[in-house]
Amino acid sequence: MTNSERLINVFVASLNIKQDTVTDELAYNTIPQWDSVAHMVLIAALEQEFDVMLDMDEIIDMNSVKVAKEILSKHKIEFI
Amino acid sequence: MIEPRLDGSAVLITGATRGIGLALSEHLSARGSLVIVNSRSEEDCNALASRLGGLSIAFDVTDEVEIKRAFHELNGLLKKRENHLYGLAHCAGSMLTSPFHFTQLSGLQQMVNEHITGAFMVTQWSSKLMMRQKRGAITLLSSVVAQQGSTGQVAYTAAKAAVEGMTKSLAKELGQFGIRVNAVAPGVIDTSLIKELTVAQREEIQRATVLKRLGNPDDVAAALAFFLSNDSSFITGQILGVDGGLKLP
Numbered sequence: 067m068t069n070s071e072r073l074i075n076v077f078v079a080s081l082n083i084k085q086d087t088v089t090d091e092l093a094y095n096t097i098p099q100w101d102s103v104a105h106m107v108l109i110a111a112l113e114q115e116f117d118v119m120l121d122m123d124e125i126i127d128m129n130s131v132k133v134a135k136e137i138l139s140k141h142k143i144e145f146i
Numbered sequence: 147m148i149e150p151r152l153d154g155s156a157v158l159i160t161g162a163t164r165g166i167g168l169a170l171s172e173h174l175s176a177r178g179s180l181v182i183v184n185s186r187s188e189e190d191c192n193a194l195a196s197r198l199g200g201l202s203i204a205f206d207v208t209d210e211v212e213i214k215r216a217f218h219e220l221n222g223l224l225k226k227r228e229n230h231l232y233g234l235a236h237c238a239g240s241m242l243t244s245p246f247h248f249t250q251l252s253g254l255q256q257m258v259n260e261h262i263t264g265a266f267m268v269t270q271w272s273s274k275l276m277m278r279q280k281r282g283a284i285t286l287l288s289s290v291v292a293q294q295g296s297t298g299q300v301a302y303t304a305a306k307a308a309v310e311g312m313t314k315s316l317a318k319e320l321g322q323f324g325i326r327v328n329a330v331a332p333g334v335i336d337t338s339l340i341k342e343l344t345v346a347q348r349e350e351i352q353r354a355t356v357l358k359r360l361g362n363p364d365d366v367a368a369a370l371a372f373f374l375s376n377d378s379s380f381i382t383g384q385i386l387g388v389d390g391g392l393k394l395p
Contacts, residue, residue: 109274
């Protein structure tokens with residue numbers, strides 16, 4: 067499984083949304099499922115899945131799927 | 147004596163090398179918890195962790211950079227042991243006694259940094275780790291003076307009152323992640339914090355308590371352990387006085 071697929075799976079499971087909803091453009095607070103509570107569930111799941119520990123600034127900054135990829139890339143998780 | 151049930155999970159104790167923090171570290175370790183002991187001194191932390199068979203993680207609770215470094219280290223240490231952070235007891239902090247008009251802003255800032263900012267940052271990082279398991283227990287330390295006030299302790303009481311507000315708000319916000327947050331409000335406890343009291347002052351305080359004695363760190367440790375244990379699994383957002391009846395009218 068690619069890192070992109072793993073990322074999509076985490077978003078699907080954490081936000082309880084359909085797979086085709088998870089695009090780079092999907093942004094925090096633009097759908098009811100991605101609220102502040104779900105955001106922390108998502109963060110915990112991303113940390114578990116990719117074995118990283120995100121900083122507080124990164125948690126605040128992670129406001130879209132695209133930015134999530136950028137932040138994880140800083141932790142040496144590559145998305146092609 | 148019935149002991150609170152503790153499940154052997156990892157508990158981080160700040161300010162662990164003396165006073166209430168030390169008593170709690172020994173209490174939890176004796177009951178099977180993996181204690182992660184913290185203070186500013188790496189030497190003191192290592193010695194205590196070695197004695198208790200726990201983990202040592204030295205950092206200053208007021209230093210954002212150190213805390214970040216420490217929690218990354220802690221994450222790695224727990225991962226190696228295939229363990230997870232379950233509990234936090236934030237016991238670090240000093241007490242400032244100084245008449246209001248003799249209290250410099252630096253003194254107020256110190257109280258804010260230790261008791262509010264420190265608790266805020268350590269809880270933020272700890273709860274993030276606990277969210278992974280959707281379970282956890284956090285205990286903060288307030289003081290009897292938070293609600294009563296105390297002459298000569300305006301800065302300290304202000305900071306401790308904030309801890310009580312923080313406890314209730316954290317309980318509301320973190321409950322949905324399976325994390326409970328409570329606080330213990332000790333009365334006058336016989337630790338180094340009160341070493342400057344005169345014999346007459348100590349006797350006066352003893353007379354003011356219903357139980358006619360000062361508290362000891364073990365009294366507070368037992369209450370903190372209760373909040374960390376499963377015996378308090380339906381309790382959150384509470385402030386428990388451990389004061390020998392000092393607050394009773």
